[in-house]
Amino acid sequence: MSPEITQDLTAEEQEQLECVYAKPETLTETRFHYCPGCGHSVVHRVLMEVVEELDIQDKTIGIAPVGCSVFAYHYMNIDMQGAAHGRASAVATAVKRLLPDRYVFAYQGDGDLAAIGTAETIHTCNRGENIMIVFINNAIYGMTGGQMAPTTLLGMKTSTSPTGRTVETAGFPIMITNMIAMLPGVAYVTRQSVETPNAVRQLKKAFTKGFQYQKEHKGTCFIEVVSNCPSGWKMTPLQANKWLVENMFPVYPPGDIKVPA
Amino acid sequence: MSPEITQDLTAEEQEQLECVYAKPETLTETRFHYCPGCGHSVVHRVLMEVVEELDIQDKTIGIAPVGCSVFAYHYMNIDMQGAAHGRASAVATAVKRLLPDRYVFAYQGDGDLAAIGTAETIHTCNRGENIMIVFINNAIYGMTGGQMAPTTLLGMKTSTSPTGRTVETAGFPIMITNMIAMLPGVAYVTRQSVETPNAVRQLKKAFTKGFQYQKEHKGTCFIEVVSNCPSGWKMTPLQANKWLVENMFPVYPPGDIKVPA
Amino acid sequence: MGDTRLMKGNEALAEAAIRAGCQGYFGYPITPQSEILEYLADEGRKRGMIVLQAESEVASINMVYGGAGAGARVMTSSSSPGISLMQEGISYIACAELPCLIVNVNRGGPGLGTIQPSQGDYFQSVKGGGHGDYRLIVLAPSSVQEMADFVYDAFDLADKYRTPVLILADGALGQMMEKVEFREYIPADHVPPKPWATTGKLKERARNFVTSLHMQPEQMEEVNKHLQAKYRTIAEHEVRYELVAADDAEYMIVAYGLAARVSHRAVQLARAEGIRVGLLRPITLWPYPSAVLQSIASRLQGVLVVEMNAGQMVEDVRLAVEGRAPVHFYGRMGGVIPGPDEVVRALRAIVHNEVAQAAEAH
Amino acid sequence: MGDTRLMKGNEALAEAAIRAGCQGYFGYPITPQSEILEYLADEGRKRGMIVLQAESEVASINMVYGGAGAGARVMTSSSSPGISLMQEGISYIACAELPCLIVNVNRGGPGLGTIQPSQGDYFQSVKGGGHGDYRLIVLAPSSVQEMADFVYDAFDLADKYRTPVLILADGALGQMMEKVEFREYIPADHVPPKPWATTGKLKERARNFVTSLHMQPEQMEEVNKHLQAKYRTIAEHEVRYELVAADDAEYMIVAYGLAARVSHRAVQLARAEGIRVGLLRPITLWPYPSAVLQSIASRLQGVLVVEMNAGQMVEDVRLAVEGRAPVHFYGRMGGVIPGPDEVVRALRAIVHNEVAQAAEAH
Amino acid sequence: MAKGKVTFDIETCKGCELCIEACPQLSLALSSKINAQGYHYAVLIKDNCTGCVNCALVCPDAVITVYRQKKKSKTPVARITNVTQNITVTIDDERK
Amino acid sequence: MAKGKVTFDIETCKGCELCIEACPQLSLALSSKINAQGYHYAVLIKDNCTGCVNCALVCPDAVITVYRQKKKSKTPVARITNVTQNITVTIDDERK
Amino acid sequence: MTHELLAAGFGGQGVLSMGATLAYAGMIEQKEITWMPSYGPEMRGGTANCIVIVSDERISSPIVTVFDTVIALNQPSLEKFEKAVRPGGLLIYDSTSTLTPPTRTDIQLVPIPAGDEALKLKNTKVLNMIVLGAFLDRTHVVNVDSVMKALRKALPERYHNLLPLNEQALRRGMELAGQPAMV
C-alpha cells in the first residue's frame, strides 16, 4: 500500500480544481441505513440527482414501499409517502390523479412490487397511470432477513428455500417487467443496474427519460434496477456485484424493453 | 308458425330413436339461476360433460368464485368450495397441493380473476400449479349489476362507465390471458367461446385436454371463455351473441395461445 | 322545496360527497352500495371529481391513503367483506393521521353471507378491525337525510382531527328512498389547512412525509400517546346521540341506524300499551354516548338493546350501565330486519318478567 | 432430557406444528415471526409437510381455507399488518366452519408501526376484526413451552368445533428462547373425522361443498344461530386460565402473555412489600374467563389490568367485574414492554390511593 | 319419419331462443304459451329434425334431449371366449 | 499535479470497496483505521486521480466528492446589450 | 295521516317503480315518505316487493309487518302477504293472474283485472299504473295529479310520450276500483 496522501484539498488544489461531483442537495444529511455496498442507496442518489438537475424538487412526490427502502423519505429531500407493503403504485395513482401536474414515482422492491403488490402494479400499469415506477430487483426479501422473492433465481438458497429455489415448489422467477411491457398503457420499460459507473450513468439517463415522458403524458414508465443484497445473499459487496453480473444478468438482461414510439 | 307437432316421443319413435344428447349426470337437478341466454350455464354443462366422460367425478374438486357463478356448486354434482372474491386460484392451489392426485379446477369471472384476484391468478400460474383455471370473460361484472370489468371494451357503456370506457380513466381492456401465456409454468392457454354449436364442441375438447394435461403434470391450464352477459349488456341473448362475435372477438380472438410442447 | 330530492340512501350520500367538495373517490363494486360508485362515476365525474374504480378494496383504501396524504378530500365505500379487506389500510391511515371518509353499507355476514342489511360490523367498526390501538370516528345514520348530512359532518371531523371517519349504515339505509334536502355545504370554520400534505417540497419548508413507521418502540409509543390523547379529545367533544321519550322512562331501548327507526316505532306502540319506555339512539358509535346512559341507568328498570346482529353494541351498553340496571338484548342476524312488533314483544317479556319477579319478591 | 430443546418461541411453535401432524403451511414473511415459515421451509418440508410461501397474506389465508376445506390440518402465521389483511378470509373460514390454526405474533401498531412486541391486536382477535358475527378461539401462550403446547391444543380444538383457532403471542414470545419439552402428540379422542371435506364426490355420498354464502337472510340467520350456539358451547367448555396467589388476594392483576409473566414477577415483588395481590392470567382470550373474575370480584379492593396496549382487554375485565370492584389499567404501547417494577409502582399507587380514600371516608 | 327428434324440459326453458338460432333445419320456435317461470318456451315445430344436437349444445339451461335414428346395433350377438383353436363364426344379420 | 482529486466523508463510508474496484487509476484503498461506525474507510492512496467520477458514481453512501482541473472559465467577461449596430469585441484571454 | 303500503310482484312487473312513483307523489304533496325495497340476490329474476309509507308526520320505522294496504300482482305474493293486511285494511290484487283468490273476510278485497286491462291498453307495462289508480281511488293517499307530476319528473324526457297512456291507465284503475268487487 502506497503511503497515504493528503486527503483534503490543498490550498493550491482549491484554487485549481473545481467540484465535478458531489452529493446532490436533494438528498438530506441523514446517513443511509443500508448495509455496506447495497444498491438501494445508489439508486436513491441517482434519482435525486435527476430531480436536482431537472429542478423539479418542488413538484416531485415519491412513494416509498415496505422493504429495505422503507425509510427512503429520510434520505430523499422531497415530499414522500410511505405506502403499505405492496401498495405503492396504488398510492401513487391517487396522488397523481389528484395532483396531475406533479411528478410522481413509486419506489419498490421485488417482494413489494412482484409478490404482495402484483395486482396493484399490474393495474396501475394497465391504466397507464402517468407515473414512474422504480423497481429494485435484488431477488430476495432484504428487509425481513433474506427470504425467497418471486424473482429469486432457480437454485438460489434463501432462508425459505434452504436447498435452493425449485420449480416444483415455487415456480420460475417471475418476469414481471416483461409482463408489464406488454401493457399498452405503459410507455417506457427498461432494465438497468448500478454495479459499474457506466451502469449508473445509464440509469440516470433512464430516470431523466422517465420524468420527461411523464411530463409529456406518455403513460407509465417502468424502470427495473437489477440490484444486489450483500446481506441477504451472504456475500461481500464485491462478491455480490460479481454474482449479479454472472447470475442475475442472464435471467434479467439489462437494456430497454419498450420505448415510446 | 307451423302447427305444433307432438312434443314427446311417440311409441314408434321410442323404438327407433336413441338418445344422443341429454343433460349429464354430473349436473344436479337444480335449475340454473342464470339469466336467459347466459353463457355461464353452457360452460358449466360442458365442463360437467367432460367430467362425466372422463369418469373423474370422484376425483374432481372445483372452486367457485364470487360472481354470477358463485352458486356453481348447486349445479355441478362434484365436491366444490366457494372461494372469496378473487381468491379461487389460491384456494385451488392449496387443494391441489394437499390432494395431488385429484383434478382441481378454479372457475372465475373477469372481475374475480382479472381485477381483485390478479395477484393470486398470476402467482398461481407462475408457480405452474397443476390445475385448470376456467376464466369466463363477459367484459362486465354481472353479479353486482353491470359495472365495468378490467376486460370491458373501450367505449363500452356500463353502470360505472356511463359514457363508455375511456383509456384516460380506466386504461385498455386487460389482456390477462396473454400475460398468463408468457409464464413458463403454464402449459396450455386457449381462448374459447360458446355462442355456436361448434364453439361448444371446441370448448369441450379444450376441457378434455386441460384435464389430460393435469393428469400428465404438465402445469397450469388456462381456458378463457369469451362469454356474454345479456343482462349486463342490456341485450337479448341473440343480440348479445351477435355483439360478442362482432365486438369481443376482434379484441379477444378465439384460438389456442399456448400448447404444451 | 328547493334542493329536496327523492333518493336512495346511497345516492344521497354520493350527492352529499360531491357537494362537500370531495375531490377523489376510489372504490370497488359490491352490493348493497354500488350505487355510490355508480352515481359518482356519472354525476361526480361530470362535476369534476376524480372517480376511479379500483381493482380491489385493498387498492381502494391505499388510494385513499395516497389521496388524503396529498391533501385532497377523499373517500371510499364498500360493504362488509370489502371493508374487511381494508383493515390493514385503515390502520395505516389512522396511524398516519390522514383525514378521509370510509363508508360501510353493512350486509349480513360472516363470510360472503347475504346482501341484506345487517349491523354485524359494529365490533369491527368501533373496536378496530385492524391491528394496533386506533379508533375511527363512527357515524351511524338512520335515514336517507342523515346519509347525506353525515357526509358533511364526517369530512369536517376528519379534517379537524386528522383522522379517518367511518359512516356505518346497514344495507337498508343504502337501498331505501326518502326525501332528502341538501343544505348548502359550508365547511366548518375549525377545518384546518393541511400544511403537512405531500404536494411537492417548496424551498421555504422542510419536506413533508406521510408515514406510520417508527422503528424505535419508544418513538412508536409517543405516536400512540399522541393518538390516544387525540382520541380522548374527540371522546370529550364529539359524542352525538338522540334521546326519545326519556324523561319519564322506566325502560330504555338502545339502538342505532335502522334498528333505531324500528325501535322508535316500537316505543310508540309500547307507550300506547302503557309501558314507559324511551329510546337512546347513539349517533356516534365511537365515541360512544356512555355518559348519558350512565347518568340515567340507575333510575331504569331495564335496558333493551336492539341490534341487527348477535349482540355487539350491547357490550358498550353494559360497560356504561355497569350493573346499575339489567341489560337485555334482542337481535336478528344475517340480514334479517326485526319488525317493531317483535321489539315490543321483547320489551313486554322483560316488563312482565320483572313485574313477575317483583311480585315474587313480595 | 429426551425431547427437551432450547428454542425460540417461533421455532418451538413450528416444531410443534410438525409434530401435531399439520399437513400444510401457507404464509408470507413478516418480522417478528418469519422463523415459523423458515423453520417449516426446512424441517417441515423434510418431514413431508406442504410448505408454501404465498404471494401475500391474502393468498395465504385463502390457501388455508382451501386446504382446510379439503380436510387437511393446515395453518398460517403472520404478524399484525399481515393479520389485518387476512380479516376477510378469516370471516369466511369462520362462517364455512373450517378448522385451522392462525398464528399472530403481535407487533407494535397501528400501521407499519414497529417490530417490537405488543398486545395491540387484542380487540381484533377477540371481537372479530372481520365482518359479521363470528368468534375465534384465542389462545395466549406466555412461554416458549406454551408456544409449542398450545399448537397441539389449537389443532384439536379447531377440529373438535370446526372453527379457526388463533394463537396470539406478542413478538417477544416468538423471539425469546427457553427450554421446551415436546411431549408426544396424541390427538384428543374427541377429534372427529371430516366427512364434510371436499375430497372428491364418491358415488355413495352426496357432493360436499364448502361455502359461506346463503342468499336468503332467513337461511343466513339460521347459519348464524348455529354459529352462536356453537360459540356458547365453546364458552361453556373451553375457558382456560391460570390463577396465582388468588386465595387471600385483596387485589388482582389481570394480564396475559408476556405481560402476565411480567405481572407474575410484580406479584412476587408486591407480596414481598406486603401487598396482598394475586394474578389472573387468561389463557383463552376468547372465551374469556369472565366467570372466575366475576366470582372473586366482590371480595377485591381493586383490579389492575396490565397490557401492552392502550387498554383493550380491560373492557372484558370491566364487563366481568361490572362495578363490583374498581378496575384500573396500566399499559405500555407501540412495542414497549413494561418492567415488573413499573407494574408494582402502578399497583402501589392504587393501594395507597385507596387507603387514602378509605382514610378520608372515615 | 325424420332422422331425429328433440324433447324439451319446458318448465326449465327460459325462452332465450339460442336453440332456435342454432338449428340448421329451422325446426324450432318459441311457443305462444308460457311456463310457470313466465317464459315462452321452445318447441319443435317441424318434423325435419336430423338429431344434429346443435340446439342442445347451445342451450344454456340443459333443456333439450336429442334423439337420433338408432345406428346398426353394436351390442354383441354372442360372446366367445377361451378360444384355443381357429374357429369360424357367421352372423345372421336379419334380426328384425 | 494530478488532473483530479477526490475527498471522502470518512465517517459516512462503510468500507464496501466498490469505489476501489471502480477506479481505473487504482488510486483508492481502504484505510487501516476505522471510523466511529467501525468501518475501515476508503482513502486516496495515489496522486494519479483523473477526476473521472467513477468512484463517486458507484459509491452507495454518497461519500465521495470529486474535483477536476478547472475548464476554461465559461463565465462571461462582459455583458453587451441593446446592440443596434455591428460592433467588434476582442477578449484578452490572459486573466491570470 | 299515515298510510303503510306493501306492493309485491314478479321482477319485471314494475312494483318497485310503482312504489317509487307513489313516494314521489307524496313528496310533491310535502308529505313524509319512505320507500324500502326488499332487494334480492345479486342476480336476476324472482319476486320483488317494496314498502311505501306516506305520512304527515316524521316516519319512524320504514319496516312494518302489518300494512294498511297490500298490493299483490301475482299468486305467490298474494299468498305470502294476504295475512299482512291489518284488519280493516285493503288487499288489492291482479285478478287476471290469480288462480286462488284471497279468503280473508276482515279486510277489503279489491280484485282488479289489471292484466286484461293492460292488454286492452296494448301495453303490459302499464299494469302497475292501473293498480296504482285503484289504490288511489280507494285510499286518496295522494291525488292523481301529484302522481302525474311525479311521473313527469321521474321519467326521462324521451319517454314523455308515454305519459298520456300512463294517465289513462291510472284513471282506468280508479274506475275499476270504484266498481263493486267482482269476486
Place this chain on the structure above:
Amino acid sequence: MTHELLAAGFGGQGVLSMGATLAYAGMIEQKEITWMPSYGPEMRGGTANCIVIVSDERISSPIVTVFDTVIALNQPSLEKFEKAVRPGGLLIYDSTSTLTPPTRTDIQLVPIPAGDEALKLKNTKVLNMIVLGAFLDRTHVVNVDSVMKALRKALPERYHNLLPLNEQALRRGMELAGQPAMV
C-alpha cells in the same frame, strides 16, 4: 438461585450467541432459563442486547430492569446499562474499548481487557467467550464444562475445530476475572 444477566454490545460482537450459550449451559444443568433478545429494526447494524435468566425455579418475568450482572462490550452499552445493575451486583465490561470507565461504587466493577486478549488469541470472535469466562468465574451460575458441552451441541460440526480455542478463551476470561480489578 436465580441469576439475571444483561449482555450488550455491537451487532457483530456475539452478545446474543454468548447469551444463548449460557442459556444452553443452564439447560444442560437442568435449570430453568430464558433468553430474550432485544431485536432491532428489520435492517442490519446497530447495537444488540439480550437478557438471560438462569434459575432453579420457574422463571416469571423474562423482562427485568435491574440485573444481577450487566456485561457491556462497548462504550454506548456501558453508559446505557451501568445504572441497571442492582446494588451489589456485577458490571463486567471490555476495558479495551472503554473510553470512560464506569463510576458506580455500590457495585462490583469487573473490567476485562477482552479486546486485547482476543487479539492475543488471534481471533476477535472469541471476545465474547473471554467475557463469558469472566462471568462464570465471578458468579458460578453454570460451570465451564456445561458451557463447553453447550458449545459442542450448538456449533455445527464444521466449526468443532474451533472448540479448543473457545475453551482457551473461556479459561482466559476466568483467569482475568480472578485478578484484582485493574482500574
